[in-house]
Amino acid sequence: MAEGFALHTTDVEATLGRSLWADARARLFRNKAAVASMVALLLITIACIVGPEITGHRFDQVYTDYSRTPASLTAYxxxxxxxxxxxxxxxxxxxxxxxxxxxxxxxxxxxxxxxxxxxxxxxxxxxxxxxxxxxxxxxxxxxxxxxxxxxIERNYFFFGTDTNGRDLLTRTLFAGRISLSIGLLATLVALVIGVVYGATSGYLGGRVDMVMMRIVDILYSLPFIFFVIMLVVFFGRNFILMFLAVGAVEWLDMARIVRGQTLSIKRQEYVQAAEALGVETRGIIRRHVIPNTLGPVVVFMTLLVPKVILLESFLSFLGLGVQEPWSSWGVLIADGAKNIQGATFMLIYPSLFLVVTLLALNFIGDGLRDALDPRDR
The missing domain is CATH 3.30.1360 (Gyrase A; domain 2)
Known part of the structure; x- marks a missing residue:
């Protein structure tokens, strides 16, 4: 009797199997480079969130006697x-x-x-x-x-100080908050708008597709800097403006990528079967089209985050982005480039954080692409 019950339980477990998302998660965690990159990105994020509170220096605290002080593990x-x-x-x-x-x-x-x-x-x-x-x-x-x-007042400057005498470690970690938040949130805005717009345009096709893509072409023709300046004129200089400005422009590439994927996906047998069963257009887009475009979308998203970070640096250089005393990795790198001859450390440490973050995002993107590729399911 016990043997029959055990056999029946095993058959039920074998029948249940795993979902597609469980399979994708298992493939992702088998990718050692992607897992190591996720750990590195998590550590950088935690350091940027917690670090400025425990370094012993405020991000805007100025030490006039320690201008461009070299990095050191011993106290000054x-x-x-x-x-x-x-x-x-x-x-x-x-x-x-x-x-x-x-x-x-x-x-x-x-x-x-x-x-x-x-x-x-x-x-x-x-x-x-x-x-x-x-x-x-x-x-x-x-x-x-x-x-x-x-x-004697002892102070530690593990990354040194900038030209104004501010602790570079604190400012690098605080700048990471700005860069990561702008990169991730602006990318999220572009992801939501671009995926929905591109999937709808590609699936509906015909005149609807033509009109929607001509709107994209018109928006492509607008200069990005002109668009940002207009937002600043109407809404003022605001940190939230960075999300709106970058997200409102970068979704155009996302929409084109998703549209191209949708044009091939809508000809697949499972989409035609769903149409024959009477599934609504919204349901087909949500359950069949969008999930099968996640592979290239995720890869593009991991490339979009560093692009957004660089765009933010460019806007801050023009005076339209992050302003003093706030900072970002791009601003710190620009300051370090100006002082590269006398204070190389000002360029090395922010660049190191940015490079590690970009490499981690690229490896995570490759791992997600392999895990979410429907051809591997």
Missing amino acids: PRDEDIAPAIERIGSRVRGRPESISISGDLVRVVLVGQRPIDERGLAYFDRSDLFGPARVVERADEGRRLTVEVP
């Missing part, structure tokens, strides 16, 4: 940088540093002046990015000789 300031900084501050308070002794995060300075030193000038230590508030521990020679203890 270095011991050799402390004496020159104290000499500069001493010249402001009219007190020559006679002796400087460093003990951990505390520096002891003896200032000597020709006239009594105004202790209010010691506030220059606190205004510096290297030191904290100074404390007078000894006065001599009627105030012309002061012994001062000053705490």
